[in-house]
Amino acid sequence: MAHNFTDGVMMQGEAAWHGLGQVVEGTLPAREAFVRANALFEVDKAPLYFKNPVTGELAEDDQRCATYRTDTGDKLGTVSLGYEVIQNEQLCQFAEMLRDDVEMETVVVLKGGAKIAFSAKILGTDADVVEGDTIHRRLNGYLSHDGTTSFGGMFSNIRIVCQNTLGWAMQDADKHGKQFKISHTKLGVSQIDATLRSIDVARQTFAKEVEDYKRMAETPMDFDSYRTWLTSLYNMPSVKLEDGTLRPGTIEDSKVKWNKLRNAWAGGFGTTIAGVSETVWGAYNAITEVETSLRDAPTSRNIATVNGYYVRQIVDKARSQAMELCNA
Numbered sequence: 001m002a003h004n005f006t007d008g009v010m011m012q013g014e015a016a017w018h019g020l021g022q023v024v025e026g027t028l029p030a031r032e033a034f035v036r037a038n039a040l041f042e043v044d045k046a047p048l049y050f051k052n053p054v055t056g057e058l059a060e061d062d063q064r065c066a067t068y069r070t071d072t073g074d075k076l077g078t079v080s081l082g083y084e085v086i087q088n089e090q091l092c093q094f095a096e097m098l099r100d101d102v103e104m105e106t107v108v109v110l111k112g113g114a115k116i117a118f119s120a121k122i123l124g125t126d127a128d129v130v131e132g133d134t135i136h137r138r139l140n141g142y143l144s145h146d147g148t149t150s151f152g153g154m155f156s157n158i159r160i161v162c163q164n165t166l167g168w169a170m171q172d173a174d175k176h177g178k179q180f181k182i183s184h185t186k187l188g189v190s191q192i193d194a195t196l197r198s199i200d201v202a203r204q205t206f207a208k209e210v211e212d213y214k215r216m217a218e219t220p221m222d223f224d225s226y227r228t229w230l231t232s233l234y235n236m237p238s239v240k241l242e243d244g245t246l247r248p249g250t251i252e253d254s255k256v257k258w259n260k261l262r263n264a265w266a267g268g269f270g271t272t273i274a275g276v277s278e279t280v281w282g283a284y285n286a287i288t289e290v291e292t293s294l295r296d297a298p299t300s301r302n303i304a305t306v307n308g309y310y311v312r313q314i315v316d317k318a319r320s321q322a323m324e325l326c327n328a
Contacts, residue, residue: 003018003020003161003162003163003164004110004111004115004162004163005018005020005021005108005109005110005161005162005163006109006110006111006112006113007021007037007038007039007108007109008020008021008022008037008039008106008107008108008109008161009021009022009023009024009028009033009036009037009106009107010022010023010024010105010106010161011024011026011027011028011033011103011104011105011106012024012025012026012027012103012105012121013025013026014105014159016106016161016162017161017162018161018162021037021108021161022036022037024036027103027104027105028104029096029099029104030092030095030096030098030099030104030107030118030120031092031096033095033104033107033118034088034091034092034095034107034118036107037107037108037109038109039088039091039092039107039108039109039116040088040089040092041069041070041071041072041088041113042069042070042071042087042088042089043067043068043069043070043076043085043087043088043113043145044067044068044070044085045065045066045067045068045079045083045085046065046066046067046068047060047061047065047066048060048061048064048065048066048078049061062081063080063081064078064079064080064081065078065079065080065081065083066078066079067079067083067085067145067146067147069112069113074112074113076111076112076113076114076145076146077114077144077145077146077147077148078146078147079146079147079184080147082185082186083147083184083185084184084185084186084188084189085145085184086143086151086182086184086189086192088116088143090143090151090192091116091118091141091142091143091151093196094141094153094196095107095118095120095141097196098120098139101122101123102120102121102122102123102139103120103121103123104118104119104120105118105119105120105121105138105159106118106119106159106160106161108160108161108162108166110162110163110166111146111163113145114144114145114146114148115142115143115144115145115146115148115149115163115166116142116143116144117140117141117142117143117160117166118140118141118142118160119138119139119140119158119159119160119161119169120138120139120140120141121137121138122137122138122139125137129210129213129214129216129217129281130214130217130273130274130275130276130281131274131275133217133273133275133276137155137156137157138155138156138157138158138159139153139154139155140153140154140155140156140158140160140166140169140173141153142154142160142166142170147184149170150181150182150183150184150188151181151182151184151188151192152179152180152181152182153179153180154169154170154172154173154179154180155173155179156169156172156173157172158172180195182195212319212322212323212326213281213284215280215323215326216279216280216281216284216322216323216326217275217276217279217280217281218279218326219279219280219281219325219326220278220279220280221278221279221280221282221283221325222278223265226265226283226286227250227251227252229283229321229325230251230258230261230287231249231250231251232321233287233314233317233318233321234251234254234257234314236248236249236250236251236253236254237249239253257290260290261286261287261290264285264286264287264289264290265282265283265286268285268286268289280322280325280326281322283322284318284319284322287314287315287318288315288318291314291315
């Protein structure tokens with residue numbers, strides 16, 4: 001089946017769309033949730049052998065090996081010889097580290113144990129910037145034993161209950177969510193503890209962010225002001241005229257970028273919500289939408305620091321300048 005669900009526990013009284021797994025009212029401590037989902041089995045590696053179809057002789061593969069569950073012996077996948085196993089216990093410890101900041105929502109075992117994942121709702125991260133414009137955040141963790149994904153954590157609006165939702169959450173995080181990834185290598189494994197200790201859970205700054213967003217929503221901005229701001233934000237270079245003189249550059253000089261930004265102002269996400277359009281918040285939304293390519297984002301979107309050095313620069317600069325406009 002497409003959902004590849006093997007076992008799991010769904011908390012908050014919310015069953016998964018496929019109807020499988022245990023459903024629990026309220027939440028559970030992370031370790032208890034992992035135990036109920038049968039998600040704390042251990043994994044090891046075993047050699048692979050090739051049978052010569054002509055001679056019938058067996059030879060050990062010198063490039064690949066198998067991963068398997070030590071409790072059942074079931075094969076989970078084939079990986080390179082240098083692949084380092086990361087145990088489910090470490091994913092559970094990651095979830096446990098968040099106990100004061102989240103409520104566990106799901107723990108799922110997929111593809112017979114080839115993948116494990118959890119979803120947790122970050123406390124205090126439901127807030128309306130304006131009525132009807134709500135930002136939600138979850139912290140999802142995942143781990144595979146078949147070489148298809150790393151060990152990772154990501155912010156997303158998506159609750160993981162199956163293979164499809166795990167894939168969607170990862171795509172969501174690739175576009176516009178904060179995340180970390182740790183590879184199945186000796187170097188990656190050695191960095192797990194330091195990475196987990198350094199995680200900045202969004203709740204720590206969320207209240208301040210929402211207050212900033214509300215200030216933006218309270219500050220009017222017309223289209224001409226938006227256009228002027230864009231010219232400054234993108235540091236448009238001077239344009240050389242036919243007579244050799246220079247004139248100041250404008251955002252319209254970058255035709256493709258300007259068309260996207262203009263369209264996002266007029267008809268982007270959130271423009272149909274009262275209190276968003278014709279404000280600094282609407283302008284910031286438009287810039288973020290263009291830079292992070294949120295063409296298929298859900299209505300409740302996570303506007304946060306995104307992947308990519310250039311994009312982070314522009315979005316962070318836009319937020320800083322937006323607050324300067326609000327305080328002017």
